[in-house]
Amino acid sequence: MRTLRPALLAASAATCALLLGLTACGGGSSTTAGQAHGHAPASSPESRTSPTASMPSKPSMPSTPSTNGMDGMDGMDGMDAPASANGLSADRDGYRLVSPDARLPSGAPATYRFSVTAPDGGPLTAFALDQTQRMHFYAVRSDLTGFQHVHPGMAKDGTWTARLAALAPGAWRFFASFTPDAGPGKGTDVVLSRTVTVPGAASSPVPLPAPKTSATVDGYTVTVKGDVMAGMAGMAHPLAVTVTRNGRPVTDLQPYLGTYAHLTAFHAGDLAFAHLHPTTAVNGDHGGPELAFHAELPTAGDWRLFLQFRTQGTLHTAALTLRAG
Incomplete structure (x- = not known):
């Protein structure tokens, strides 16, 4: 996971944001890796108990897509x-x-x-x-x-x-x-x-869920605000994420890996890697409801994002589908 370089941070001054489609998945400590898109796998116990210091980091550059599956x-x-x-x-x-x-x-x-x-x-x-x-x-x-x-x-x-x-x-x-x-x-x-x-009897590839503007995971609703940047793949854009629960703003996000949310992206088909840089300042266990990111996804097409955030000692993992212009 890598922080954006200065040139990319300068590019993020663009006034438009990406539109992110979200699909729900059951994150946290009770799910199992390798299930369908509607059930996000669990992170390891180490991931759930990592210390909370240091700064976020920069993404690598995704590549040309191939076929999904x-x-x-x-x-x-x-x-x-x-x-x-x-x-x-x-x-x-x-x-x-x-x-x-x-x-x-x-x-x-x-x-x-x-x-x-x-x-x-x-x-x-x-x-x-x-x-x-x-x-x-x-x-x-x-x-x-x-x-x-x-x-x-x-x-x-x-x-x-x-x-x-x-x-x-x-x-x-x-x-x-x-x-x-x-x-x-x-x-x-x-x-x-x-x-x-x-090895084993592998199930048929599961099609990537269609993009949505919000999804619910473990009772938390994650909503993304922004506009589609058609033809602007390859530049850094601001991305805003809001977290609510039962219609009320969530303000008790706890630091996870030195930030309030960790966001990693993989390009559908070839699995090219990118990390989306969080920019929200950390202030104890008082994160939310709004989280800010710089998104740099150079390759057009569908991406699957995994958003990880912690509340009351539990790590939640939401799977998010994004279509980059």
Whole structure:
């Protein structure tokens, strides 16, 4: 997850905003990864109890869409797409995501082991804090019905271990988002990924829900305000999100990863990665009802966004569909 760079922040002065379609999903601690679009998967216990300090960060750049569904992934069983800035490669700027795990079991909690090699070929062990964490790890199913965001632990030799909730059978892409704190790439935002197969009888791809302006998750209604920016993909635009409950404004949002809401986007079909930068200042457990973001989605088409926010110690995850112009 990466903060927007100064040039993108300047572009956000545009007076128009994106129109975001929302669809409900049951987030929080009681749902399971890999279910249908109407049921958002749970984040890990670590995600629900992360500390709340540090600043938000910048997105990577999504790429050209492919077809939606299980066969829309570039390379299976750990194979990868060419290097690019959209998170769809295991290599970028001399950094490489390495893992012995190309297949993981279904139906039970799984462990994914990986490391990052530096441009000199050795293991990278120095990582800067980004939104209170040194590594953000995402597991996303190819039809966007499965999503997990966890924060793995690193051994002294640079080996990371990500503990995941049960994965549904099918094709998945695993993303590692980090900032090196040493070497030639120090301070550079990097997102790398590899594909993973979960064996079993995979269900048919679930079509992406149609965009809507609001949705309800765990009793909270999330509403987005803005206008469609036809033909303006590739620029940063302001995005306003309002959170209510039973028709009343919610003002008790608690900090999560140093912000009041965490928003990550994946492009339908190819799963290109983008992080949407939160701009609302944090003031204790008093967030809401309005949340502000800078949205930078360079590629036109449908995106699936995962909005995470915390109330009364519970993390809620809402799945949101956006159509970028």
